[in-house]
Amino acid sequence: MEYEKQRVVTDGVPKEDAEYTNAVKMGPFVFVAGIGGKDAKTGELIKDDLKKEIEVALTNIKTLVEAAGGTMENVVKTYIIVKNEQVYQELKKIRQRIYPQWMKIFPASTAVLGDLIGGANIEIEAVAIIPDE
DSSP states (O other): OOOOEEEOOOTTSOOOOTTOOSEEEETTEEEEEEEOSBOTTTOOBOOSOHHHHHHHHHHHHHHHHHHTTOOGGGEEEEEEEESSHHHHHHHHHHHHHHHHHHOSSOOEEEEEEOOOGGGOSEEEEEEEEOOOO
């Protein structure tokens, strides 16, 4: 079976830079590029509210997966870069609160500490598998 690579497009997330795509779908697979807590309308990073920045980053992932035809239940893997341990601890609290609303089984996940571009506190990549109907 041959799959065609498709760009996932939605106005519900910040526009990507010219050299990459926010998400790509190929067959049942959706690959979401690292995306942070940027406001979809302004494209500006949410800097003064850590909880909101994390929630927006997670919501951006959800929006892209839904634009590809799936739900958060289809997310099988996340890779998360956090600025420091404080951000990671806040991320854990927020995921425990909102993930049960979005999915029954949480995705496999890796989190690492790292410097992020533009002063961001978090960046999340995701992989989803959306079975054919």
